[in-house]
Amino acid sequence: MTFREDGALAVDWVASYLERVRELPVLAQVEPGAVRAALPRSPPDEPEPFGAVLRDLDEVLLPGLSHSQSPRWFAYFGITSSEPGVLAELLIAGLNQLGILWRTSPVLQELEELTLDWLAQLLGLPEGLHGHIEDTASTSTLVSLAAARSIRPDARTVLCSEHAHSSVDKAAKLLELDLRKVPADNEFRLRPELLELDGACAVVATIGTTSTTSVDPVPAIADRCAAAGVWLHVDAAYAGTAALCPELRHHFAGWERADSIVVNPHKWLGVPIDCSTLWTRRPDVYRDAFSLVPEYLRVGEEVASLSEYTQVLGRRFRALKLWAVLRCYGRTGLQGRIREHVRLAALFEGWVRADAEWEVVAPRPFSVVCFRLRRLDEENERLLERVNASGDIFVSHTRLRGRYVLRLAIGNFGTTEEDVRFAWEVLRREASRS
Ligand SMILES: Cc1ncc(COP(=O)(O)O)c(C=O)c1O
Known part of the structure; x- marks a missing residue:
């Protein structure tokens, strides 16, 4: 087989996979260790054809995959490796640009700068920001806090809400900074009046927290940071993409005043993992x-x-996949997907509210609904286990004010109203079995 023939088979494999992924069990139904046990303990001595890799993908690996490409993946955040993103990843690997200096790939660097400018325009960010791509929001936050620390070496405290992502804890730990968690209000937003900025080098405000997607009051936090000369880092890893839609922009008030902002196109923008813009x-x-x-x-x-x-x-040539997605969807295509996800989340929220057995437990600014059965925590926990074990859908949880809470996160580009209706049926079906 030639590279062209193997390549055609690989693209064909992905196309067929994407056509049938909705029907596969969303969460892998294997026991820990089963994948390794099914594979040879030692590498091959002799070369094998690429076809053997594809065969094992079907026969051995497939059952051990959880399918984030499934329109019925509602756990954590919905993500999508869109078709232009998939094809761009192939080109990225084929080109294998070595992004160490401008001269080792002028295109890599200049396309990265350009696409970051494009995305900043789409999100309504101010002109003139410097942007680059990192692998993940964890890295974007780590390097931003390192930058903040470098200009106030004697200030060793970072502040964030009790609902900020654990990547802030990790960054503070690595940078040997003290992390102070600020209590949130009853809508899970940082309370700016509780910020004590003496000895602080940075505040991390989150637009779209991981548990509930709550939005910290960035304008008030920016005022406090400006008055104290403290760095403001805005973590909009998930929700940042929603700034594409003018009707959702109010959630982003004040982010233009931040010293640094992170948004993950690999979360809600259809770009394959990994791509975090800073x-x-x-x-x-x-x-x-x-x-x-x-x-x-x-x-x-x-x-x-x-x-x-x-x-x-x-650095990898990640800009190519971001550029491909921005071009192949355009502003209107991306807005259409985000609006649809927000509409579907509102629909689901309405069904939960209308059923006396269930309750919605947090405001819903974007496309994630936090809800629970009006029963004991243990029953909600067992419900989640049954739902996920069915393979029909995949849902994750959080804990709010000490209570066990389910989250339905909509964000896959293939998710339809029918999928969301199906999710509600599965949840109610499994709830009725307890
Ligand atoms: C608000 C927020 N920030 C940061 C992260 C970390 O993202 P990454 O996996 O890109 O490091 C997440 C992950 O879900 C998140 O929800």
Whole structure:
């Protein structure tokens, strides 16, 4: 088989997979260790054809996959590797650009800068921000807090809401900063009047927290940070994409005043994992904190490489997949998907509210509904286990005010009203079995 023939088979495999993924058990129905046990313990001595890899994908690996590409994946956040994103990943691997210096791939660097400008325009961010791509929001937050620390070396505290993502805890731990969790109000938003900024180098405000997608009051937090000269990092990893829709922009009030902002196109924008976009209005702070150019990378041209703004040297050509998705959907195509997800979440929320056996337990600004059966925590927990064990849908949970809560997160580009209706049927079916 030639590369062309194998390539055609691989694309065909993905196309067939995407056609049937809705019918596959969403959560892998295997026991821990089963995948390894089904595979040889040692690597092959002799070369095998690529067809053997595809065969094992079908026969051995498929049952061990949980399908985030399924329109019936409602856990954590809904994500999508859209078709242009899939094809761009193939091109990225084929091109294998070495993103260490502008000269090792002028296109990689300039397309990354351009697509970040494009996305900033789509999200209504101010002109002139410096943007680059990181692998994940965890890295974007880590490097931003490192930048914040570098300009206030004596201030060793980071503040965030009790609902901020655990990546903030991790970054603070790695940077040896003290993390202070600020209590949230009854709608799960940071209470700005409780911010004590003495000795603080940064505040992390979240637009779209992980549990409930609550929105911290960024304008008030920005006022406090500005008055105290403290860095403001806005984590909009999930919800940031919603700023594409003018009717949802009010949730983003004040984010233009942040020192740094992270949005994950690999969450709600149809870009395959990994792609996290980071903007700053203070690129010089990042460059001072991170630029370290060894002799072998010194060159004549006066172009700062993107590696000078972050911790890693080499970068993947991620901009190509972001560019492909922005072009192949366009503003209107992406807005259409986000609006549909928000509509479906509102529909689901309405069904839950209309049923006396269930309750909605948090406001819903975007496309995630937090709800529970009006029964004991243990019954909700067992319900979730049964639902996920059925393989019909995949739903995850959180804990709010000590209570066990289910979350239905809509975000896969293939999810239809029928899928959401099906999810509600499965939940009620399994609830009636307890
Ligand atoms: C608000 C928020 N921030 C950060 C993250 C971490 O994202 P990543 O997996 O890209 O590090 C998440 C993950 O869900 C999140 O919800």
